[in-house]
Amino acid sequence: MSGLLYAIVAYSLLASLLCFYLFNQLSTIRFLDMEIERHNGRNFNEESLKEPSEDF
């Protein structure tokens, strides 16, 4: 029984580690995709050509 408990704890930790790593990697891919999209040529030029607002 004790061995089973050790195994459950060990595999839970390993699964958590793997899930954390995968989540982190997939979040990074999503973030980089969004950043590339944000800096996409057309969008960037439109933004950069805007006149500064009066408030500014």
Added chain:
Amino acid sequence: MVVSGSELGLLFGLGVVISGPIWGSAEWGVPWDWADLRLNTYGLLTAVALFLVLAIRSQPDGEGTRDTIAALGLFGFALVPITAMATTWFQNRHPGAVIIDGDETGLDPQIKTLLFAGAFVFMLLFCGLALISYEIQRLRENLNSRLHLIDEGTFS
């Protein structure tokens, strides 16, 4: 390649370093044995991977950083055969090689099948994670080149 390798080395190393002592507590009665060569060289190898990951992420890219990372990488590379041969040279906690069939060695066929199936699945996992890591590097380089063009004012 270095980024993916060090990240995955750290992930798999941590997997062993976390689960190993739990297994050791159940089987050996102690979580860690400082006199066992395999344990300590593997722990050191994981520490090298941790250093590489932290150094790559925290230090600015330059000749000095690359030289330091390369030197530590070579140290880790040299540690791999030492770790692999550790149980052949010293058998304090870990037994010697048991996979090869001999007079006093060898595995039950069922255990052997399970072992090879597990190794195969972990290889697949490693390849999948390496592909994800490679994709991240590709996107990061893509983004960096775009940012570089914006800085130069030549983006079109």
